[in-house]
Amino acid sequence: MEVGQKGRIYRVAGPVVTVTGIEAKMYDLVKVGDEGLMGEVIEIDRDKFIIQVYEDTSGLKPGEPVENTGLPLSVELGPGLLSSIYDGIQRPLPVLNKRLGDFIERGVAAAGLDHSKKWDFVPEAKPGDEVRGGQSIGYVQETANLKHKIMVPPNKTGMIKTIEQGEYTVDDVIATLDDGTELKLMQEWPVRVSRPVSEKLMPDTPLVTGQRILDALFPVAKGGTAAIPGPFGSGKTVAQQQLAKWSDTQIVVYIGCGERGNEMADVLTEFPELEDPQTNAPLMDRTVLVANTSNMPVAAREASVYTGMTVAEYFRDMGYDVSLMADSTSRWAEAMREISSRLEEMPGEEGYPAYLAAKLAEFYERSGRVKTLGGDEGSITVIGAVSPPGGDFSEPVTQNTLRIVKVFWALDSKLSQRRHFPSINWLDSYSLYTQNLAEWFVDHVAGDWEGLRMRAMAILQKESELQEIVQLVGSDALPDDEQLTLEVARMIREYFLQQNAYHEVDTYCPLQKQHDILAAIMVYDDLARNALNMGKLVDDIINIPAKAELAQIKFEEEYGSRLEEIETAMRTELA
Amino acid sequence: MKEYRTITSIAGPLVFVEKTEPVGYMELVNVILADGTVKRGQVLDTSEKLVALQVFETTAGIDTHCRIRFTGEVIKMPVSKEILGRILSGSGEPLDGGPEIVPEKRLDVTGAAINPYARDNPSEFIQTGVSTIDGMNTLVRGQKLPIFSGSGLPHNDLALQIARQAKVLGAEEAFAVIFVAMGITAEEAQHFMNDFERTGALERAVVFLNLADDPAIERLITPRLALTTAEYLAYEHDMHVLVILTDMTNYCEALRQIGAAREEVPGRRGYPGYMYTDLASVYERAGRIRGKMGSITQIPILTMPGDDITHPIPDLTGYITEGQFVISRELHRRGIYPPVNVLPSLSRLMNSGIGVGKTREDHKAVSDQLYAAYAEGKDLRGLVAIVGKESLSDRDKTFLEFADAFEDKFVRQGYEEDRSIEYTLQLSWDLLATLPEAQLTRIDRKLIEKYHPAHVAKKVAEPVPAASS
Numbered sequence A: 001m002e003v004g005q006k007g008r009i010y011r012v013a014g015p016v017v018t019v020t021g022i023e024a025k026m027y028d029l030v031k032v033g034d035e036g037l038m039g040e041v042i043e044i045d046r047d048k049f050i051i052q053v054y055e056d057t058s059g060l061k062p063g064e065p066v067e068n069t070g071l072p073l074s075v076e077l078g079p080g081l082l083s084s085i086y087d088g089i090q091r092p093l094p095v096l097n098k099r100l101g102d103f104i105e106r107g108v109a110a111a112g113l114d115h116s117k118k119w120d121f122v123p124e125a126k127p128g129d130e131v132r133g134g135q136s137i138g139y140v141q142e143t144a145n146l147k148h149k150i151m152v153p154p155n156k157t158g159m160i161k162t163i164e165q166g167e168y169t170v171d172d173v174i175a176t177l178d179d180g181t182e183l184k185l186m187q188e189w190p191v192r193v194s195r196p197v198s199e200k201l202m203p204d205t206p207l208v209t210g211q212r213i214l215d216a217l218f219p220v221a222k223g224g225t226a227a228i229p230g231p232f233g234s235g236k237t238v239a240q241q242q243l244a245k246w247s248d249t250q251i252v253v254y255i256g257c258g259e260r261g262n263e264m265a266d267v268l269t270e271f272p273e274l275e276d277p278q279t280n281a282p283l284m285d286r287t288v289l290v291a292n293t294s295n296m297p298v299a300a301r302e303a304s305v306y307t308g309m310t311v312a313e314y315f316r317d318m319g320y321d322v323s324l325m326a327d328s329t330s331r332w333a334e335a336m337r338e339i340s341s342r343l344e345e346m347p348g349e350e351g352y353p354a355y356l357a358a359k360l361a362e363f364y365e366r367s368g369r370v371k372t373l374g375g376d377e378g379s380i381t382v383i384g385a386v387s388p389p390g391g392d393f394s395e396p397v398t399q400n401t402l403r404i405v406k407v408f409w410a411l412d413s414k415l416s417q418r419r420h421f422p423s424i425n426w427l428d429s430y431s432l433y434t435q436n437l438a439e440w441f442v443d444h445v446a447g448d449w450e451g452l453r454m455r456a457m458a459i460l461q462k463e464s465e466l467q468e469i470v471q472l473v474g475s476d477a478l479p480d481d482e483q484l485t486l487e488v489a490r491m492i493r494e495y496f497l498q499q500n501a502y503h504e505v506d507t508y509c510p511l512q513k514q515h516d517i518l519a520a521i522m523v524y525d526d527l528a529r530n531a532l533n534m535g536k537l538v539d540d541i542i543n544i545p546a547k548a549e550l551a552q553i554k555f556e557e558e559y560g561s562r563l564e565e566i567e568t569a570m571r572t573e574l575a
Numbered sequence B: 001m002k003e004y005r006t007i008t009s010i011a012g013p014l015v016f017v018e019k020t021e022p023v024g025y026m027e028l029v030n031v032i033l034a035d036g037t038v039k040r041g042q043v044l045d046t047s048e049k050l051v052a053l054q055v056f057e058t059t060a061g062i063d064t065h066c067r068i069r070f071t072g073e074v075i076k077m078p079v080s081k082e083i084l085g086r087i088l089s090g091s092g093e094p095l096d097g098g099p100e101i102v103p104e105k106r107l108d109v110t111g112a113a114i115n116p117y118a119r120d121n122p123s124e125f126i127q128t129g130v131s132t133i134d135g136m137n138t139l140v141r142g143q144k145l146p147i148f149s150g151s152g153l154p155h156n157d158l159a160l161q162i163a164r165q166a167k168v169l170g171a172e173e174a175f176a177v178i179f180v181a182m183g184i185t186a187e188e189a190q191h192f193m194n195d196f197e198r199t200g201a202l203e204r205a206v207v208f209l210n211l212a213d214d215p216a217i218e219r220l221i222t223p224r225l226a227l228t229t230a231e232y233l234a235y236e237h238d239m240h241v242l243v244i245l246t247d248m249t250n251y252c253e254a255l256r257q258i259g260a261a262r263e264e265v266p267g268r269r270g271y272p273g274y275m276y277t278d279l280a281s282v283y284e285r286a287g288r289i290r291g292k293m294g295s296i297t298q299i300p301i302l303t304m305p306g307d308d309i310t311h312p313i314p315d316l317t318g319y320i321t322e323g324q325f326v327i328s329r330e331l332h333r334r335g336i337y338p339p340v341n342v343l344p345s346l347s348r349l350m351n352s353g354i355g356v357g358k359t360r361e362d363h364k365a366v367s368d369q370l371y372a373a374y375a376e377g378k379d380l381r382g383l384v385a386i387v388g389k390e391s392l393s394d395r396d397k398t399f400l401e402f403a404d405a406f407e408d409k410f411v412r413q414g415y416e417e418d419r420s421i422e423y424t425l426q427l428s429w430d431l432l433a434t435l436p437e438a439q440l441t442r443i444d445r446k447l448i449e450k451y452h453p454a455h456v457a458k459k460v461a462e463p464v465p466a467a468s469s
């Protein structure tokens, strides 16, 4: 391979450009045309190199020059990542905005990090220390709550010869190793290669999301994987944003992959105003956004999930818990399909390339709870939205995703149409972590947590069976105790499962409150059954005033004393 | 300008040309027939020796002797403020016999993507005067909100009613309507034009007409010309532009035709795999930009083939737009206008456009409650058909009656009836008041005490004014 050698464009068809006259490796980054549009080698056919170009190719002509950088597509990792918003190939959107105006014109390179800003580096290692790849040698206090650890790049090892202290840019040398290796605040990493870890561990702690149906019924573990498939308008994006807002991780990477521009603008206006419930700092401080919207170039959309994942891995390597949301993985798969069809590859199911399943698996495999090279524990939890055509879950992206992920949150348009949000279907969804995490909830929230969960699920299951009968004979024909079951199931759905993301209190529900609401519903269930046995009329039991009060608890911040009053009232009314 | 006579083959709308000089991807091309007629086309694939063009008009009359002129530039739209009030063809030529438009600028019609960082959140409530929209699926400035309809349904009337009545309360600002016809009949187009003329809207409108008998491939370019014009008016002349695109189904058919001609691997139902991306490049051109006064609001109309909402055209549209209004054949048959089925309808930007200081604090909760109650009432209708009304509980009966009243009073309104948001909310409360109060679980206690007619009556000790319809 020769770096900087010049080739020529042979053919242009959409985002796929064929060039000749260069010697490139697969996935080398090349600069295409007079404007130097960025692209990546994705196929080699004898002397022809097929490039996917990350920018619009209108006007590009055969004969224009092409230059090979000889390097793979990489991201810059270092202080300054937090609260950034990037496009799919890590160009900061505010920088593009400043340089190009409101529309993204093409042919502009922009570095991922600010190279002029100085950061205060605090060393924690000293000359003579032996260091390995991934080990931290000091830190930059990037935000009030986050020490940005400066790590030895994974592939380096040696003895520290010099180490500095003070204000440095990401390009300054802050330490040297005995073999002459220079360490900087910044490192680069190719996006398609996962960063190494020392060991993968079993996930054992829940990702606490403050979303009742997720935490209580279908929890995901830190380091786990979850998919949210659903038809349009069923609540994938709202769910992803809720997770990005309220999950108890130190870092959140949010990838808007082929979705709406306004949704990213929404995150940008809202996140700086909201507080992280753990630290009370602005949510934006812990967030990195990757925004490659549906109208931005499709090749960069394909790259965006890798860009986001590499950033997530970098923070995980510091020993942090990271959550990564990708909205939507279907758009990423479609980008692969589009490129694949331009390459005239043999299509697999529904035109997707045959390697779709492998790519999805590779992506989700980059999640996990790990022991880092530096010896800490870190995790990446991956939550992918899936947008199945026509809402039909039997399509390839949903099916291949479900084969990999451990948690399935199935969105249901029947629920969203009646504004039951989050419209997660409680019968179709599942979590394979419930067993592993039960102990954590029992230890950290309440001893009866697991019992309540199972009881609630059983009631909901029973409801669906009873509903089938009701459809045939009407609810009045059911025996009293079954009518009561329907009523308690309704309470679970309306008082507990429904959660309004736009209500200032209801948007986040602490675990203790989740437990208390569910427990109160079960108290009613017990009292009601008792009252029925004592000969009270089912209509009277259903219509006690205290029960309606319970519906309001989720909207109240200081609910404790109110809940006690309600329970007392229920006892009197049902005595 | 390079000119060739080297057409090697013609297949449907595609023309293949051999050439020697480099030709740019997406470059505009003129095909000149023996009699001097000029047809326009665009480069879809360019390599060292061969170029593939898509011709916007029919390829009828083109033979291998035609002259091909490469213009060296991508398609541009000439714009100036004089364009307001003009009627243009689907490729931007004046149709109204008026003078040529002296361009102030010529803009690339592809339109670069708005930097998401430069976007401003659409949050200004547009009152359309239609209860099902304002009350339950609020439209805001800068939103893209399509009408999903079926053939023979009154989607055009609804679009016209919105265009006529839409206003931002308390604002007097420059606005414009851009009407884009793609493959609709002359009669339908005339219906729009008559209404524009009747209300004087034509002066503030730009009309692009590609009718059913105009070339199908031209439809691929028409919305781009229109949106380029919209961007010019919105971002350079501070206007609030409403773009009505009808019928997107015809646009998608043209897309499929090109895909088939290129022998591409077809996606679902024969539509190209990149249809999502292509539609996004149209729909995402709605919005607001920070620091700019103007805005672009889009109301695309599409007819769902076979009334099937899972068909790729409505499906991919719904995945891009910020909600949808769904027109129901059932309501239409029952004589209810506007036949908006609120259940599958949605406005995703509603939350940022309503509430305290915009509409009213109870708006969101009232809307959620209407949804829940109506959905329940509709389910019960199915049950009643099987088990009869007698076997319903008293509670269920109130929901059943609610659903009927809701359709009759709330959904149904006149074609010229322009309801204020206060009126719509009052109507909502009157309807909700027919349900047992304990069933209003979507509404905060405080709001019930403040707005529920029973409580209001208690407080002021006089009857609430009944809603007139």
Ligand SMILES: Nc1ncnc2c1ncn2[C@@H]1O[C@H](COP(=O)(O)OP(=O)(O)OP(=O)(O)O)[C@@H](O)[C@H]1O
Pocket: A230, A231, A232, A233, A234, A235, A236, A237, A238, A239, A259, A387, A416, A421, A422, A423, A499, A500, A501, A502, B318, B319, B320, B346, B347, B348, B349, B351
């Ligand atoms: N938890 C929630 N609370 C309140 N409203 C919600 C909630 N979840 C979803 N919604 C409502 O549903 C609408 C659609 O949700 P969302 O935009 O997340 O759908 P989506 O599945 O991402 O759709 P698409 O695939 O088209 O992007 C939102 O605009 C909001 O009005």
Ligand SMILES: [Mg+2]
Pocket: A236, A237, A238, A259, A327
């Ligand atoms: Mg979404």
